[in-house]
Each structure stands twice: as structure tokens, then as C-alpha cells.
Amino acid sequence: MALKRMDNVGIVVDELEETIEFFRELGLELEGRATIEGEWAGRVTGLGDQRVEIAMMRTPDGHSRLELSRFLTPPVVADHRNAPVNALGYLRVMFAVDDIDETLERLRNRGAQLVGEVVRYQDSYRLCYIRGPEGILIGIAQELR
Known part of the structure; x- marks a missing residue:
């Protein structure tokens, strides 16, 4: 039996509504x-x-999902949201976008903060890391054509 697909990535949050609206943006x-x-x-x-x-x-595209969870019981026992990118465990979720500058502008209006800077990787991508709601680490990448 072969692996069929990755269904979703799960992130635990405190503010579900705010996080939903961020990812909608x-x-x-x-x-x-x-x-x-x-x-x-x-x-x-x-x-x-x-x-x-x-x-x-x-x-x-309908192929990937992000499951946002807010625990009512039992209470949350650990907080890794502000861990640096070299911490063990969850690193980040990466999304491909059409226009990285436009995306950053929209997400900054929702509180996103650039972690380092937007960089160019060879002639392939422009990419960066941002901190979204609750410090969630998110990567965004724009393919260069």
C-alpha cells in the first residue's frame, strides 16, 4: 500500500477567529x-x-489543508509559537504566492511581521518568513519565471 497524500497540517491557536481571517487574507x-x-x-x-x-x-487548488485547533479542554500545556527557525519540531508552513510584495502588504495589515528579509534564491524564487497571528511562522515564496 502506497502513501496517497498529505491531508493537512495542524496548528493549535488561542484566537481562532483572528487566525481564520489571517489565512483567508x-x-x-x-x-x-x-x-x-x-x-x-x-x-x-x-x-x-x-x-x-x-x-x-x-x-x-484544493490539494492542501491547514487545520486550526483551539483547545477548550484540556488546557494547552506548552507554547512553541515564538521558537526560532532552528528549533526542534515544527518549523513553518510554506505557501506559494503570485506576488510576494502584494501578499506581504496585505498580511502586514493583519499584523504579520517579516522575520528577516525577502531574498532571492538564484533565478528560481523570492522568499521570506513572516510571523503571523500568535507568532505562527509562515514561509511565502514567489516563483520567478
Whole structure:
């Protein structure tokens, strides 16, 4: 049996509404929202009794998803949002955009902060890292043609 696809990347947040609107501004579409709870969910995560609000965001091509989760119970136990890019574990989510300058301008209006600077990688890409809502590290890249 072969791997079929990567379904989604999950990010835990405090402010679900603000984060949804940030990723909408980036260009993702809200696919759906739900509250996940019950014994079955706790068996999957190993957290026992849990209650989580989730929002599933989809890229315009329909191939990739970002699952935003806000834990109601149990409470969040660790915070890695402001870890530097060389920290172990989650690094960042990278998105391809048509125009990096225009995208940065829109996202700055929603509080995004440039981590370093926009750089050119050979004749292939312009790219950068930004901190989005709650310090989430996001990469954006513009393919050069």
C-alpha cells in the first residue's frame, strides 16, 4: 500500500477567529468548522476527555489543508509559537504566492511581521518568513519565471 497524500497540517491557536481571517487574507478558503469532543477523540490524541474547536482551511487548488485547533479542554500545556527557525519540531508552513510584495502588504495589515528579509534564491524564487497571528511562522515564496 502506497502513501496517497498529505491531508493537512495542524496548528493549535488561542484566537481562532483572528487566525481564520489571517489565512483567508493569505488566500485560503474556510472549508468547515466543528467542535470535536468525546471519548473517541481522546483515544486518538491520547488526551482523554477533550473538547476542541477546529477550522479546516483549504488552498485554492484544493490539494492542501491547514487545520486550526483551539483547545477548550484540556488546557494547552506548552507554547512553541515564538521558537526560532532552528528549533526542534515544527518549523513553518510554506505557501506559494503570485506576488510576494502584494501578499506581504496585505498580511502586514493583519499584523504579520517579516522575520528577516525577502531574498532571492538564484533565478528560481523570492522568499521570506513572516510571523503571523500568535507568532505562527509562515514561509511565502514567489516563483520567478
